[in-house]
Amino acid sequence: MKRLIILSLLAVAIAGSSQAQQKYVPAAENLKNRAEFQDMKFGVFIHWGIYSMMADGEWIMNNKNINWQEYAKLADGFYPSKYDAEKWVADVKAAGAKYICITSRHHDGFSMFHTRQSPYNIVDGTPFKRDIIKELADACHKQGVKLHFYYSQLDWRRSDYFPIGRTGRGVGRTEQGSWDSYHRFMLNQLTELLTNYGEIGAIWFDGQWDQPADFNWRLREIYDHIHSIQPGCLVISNHHLAPQEGEDGQTFEKDLPGHNTTGFSANAEIGQLPLETCETMNNSWGYNITDLKYKSEKELIHYLIKAAGNNANLLMNVGPRPDGTFPDIAVQRYKAMGDWLKVYGESIYGTRGGLVTPRDWGVTTQKENRLYVHILNYKDKSFYLPTNGKKVKSARVFLDKKPVKFTQDVDGVLLKFDKVPDELDYVVELELK
Numbered sequence: 303m304k305r306l307i308i309l310s311l312l313a314v315a316i317a318g319s320s321q322a323q324q325k326y327v328p329a330a331e332n333l334k335n336r337a338e339f340q341d342m343k344f345g346v347f348i349h350w351g352i353y354s355m356m357a358d359g360e361w362i363m364n365n366k367n368i369n370w371q372e373y374a375k376l377a378d379g380f381y382p383s384k385y386d387a388e389k390w391v392a393d394v395k396a397a398g399a400k401y402i403c404i405t406s407r408h409h410d411g412f413s414m415f416h417t418r419q420s421p422y423n424i425v426d427g428t429p430f431k432r433d434i435i436k437e438l439a440d441a442c443h444k445q446g447v448k449l450h451f452y453y454s455q456l457d458w459r460r461s462d463y464f465p466i467g468r469t470g471r472g473v474g475r476t477e478q479g480s481w482d483s484y485h486r487f488m489l490n491q492l493t494e495l496l497t498n499y500g501e502i503g504a505i506w507f508d509g510q511w512d513q514p515a516d517f518n519w520r521l522r523e524i525y526d527h528i529h530s531i532q533p534g535c536l537v538i539s540n541h542h543l544a545p546q547e548g549e550d551g552q553t554f555e556k557d558l559p560g561h562n563t564t565g566f567s568a569n570a571e572i573g574q575l576p577l578e579t580c581e582t583m584n585n586s587w588g589y590n591i592t593d594l595k596y597k598s599e600k601e602l603i604h605y606l607i608k609a610a611g612n613n614a615n616l617l618m619n620v621g622p623r624p625d626g627t628f629p630d631i632a633v634q635r636y637k638a639m640g641d642w643l644k645v646y647g648e649s650i651y652g653t654r655g656g657l658v659t660p661r662d663w664g665v666t667t668q669k670e671n672r673l674y675v676h677i678l679n680y681k682d683k684s685f686y687l688p689t690n691g692k693k694v695k696s697a698r699v700f701l702d703k704k705p706v707k708f709t710q711d712v713d714g715v716l717l718k719f720d721k722v723p724d725e726l727d728y729v730v731e732l733e734l735k
Contacts, residue, residue, distance in 0.1 A: 382624060540555055
């Protein structure tokens, strides 16, 4: 009998081990959503929480070592009286963006949706009493904008986020809770986000970097849980690493894929999943009243073009004010991007990185046999483009459809312009044979 029990337990252990090591196979709707995600090319990131009241970014609790109990009192006065989900989505559409990714819960632990897992949320914990995520979800579904949820894996407030990670060490937590409790909390919140707000495009995780590399987050269990509720929902994680089993997209923080100018992407080996780069308009994610170092319209449009040329989406951030409105300058910048996309969107939406890899002068995007050459920085009338053996059938200026003279050889094509390209983006459309 004892031998039978031992053999039975061994069989269960082997089966469990086999199941844990099973390769993730994305559902058909997931693969479809991956392709649609790549086609969108442009999304709006929204970092918003009770930290906006202090107008010094989303990390202020950690950066100023604010006691977690004192910080929580911010919720008592949070009343975004001018919040209008319909206007937010309208502004996003005017920007030409196709999806929104909003912070459902950031590192400070405050939930911006009505959760039953903790009273520390916008409905139960503030005088506002409204579920802003529900209103945003309704507006997105109504206006045809995809909704993604940012979700923090770390928490500077809860005692069951233990062991404490690299951040949040100075906020006065003294209790040591159980990780199993925190794990269940996350699973339960993710269930709420994926069942109470309609179809969700992606769960966008952040915070894995808070723990040592060998820490067991039980990620596959979390990812499988998401896919069991909404198989088409993409899993994306800002862990600054190569893609991990169970993920559906790869994001890069404040850098284009393959670049590491900010130090976040030293270990971010590019995988085979859809790519995205997230960036700030100024230097802050959350609302910062003194940070007026906004990138110019030209810089933002160039970033969008370069992202597309690097086969990635651009997720451009805005940090709403505590009253629930976007900063005026952010709205202006988004509108400028939208105006540009109204003219040049065909060369961005639905494209992939072109056959000519990014160069100092610009990038190429491609849609089937159409190659769009985005010339951002070039000072001559003659322009040689290596085409990797592909022959060119025709060439024309994208804006006015005027033919461009060209000659070709085995390695590429020499384009001859009527003038030196001096536009914000001089786009030449090539039809390949």
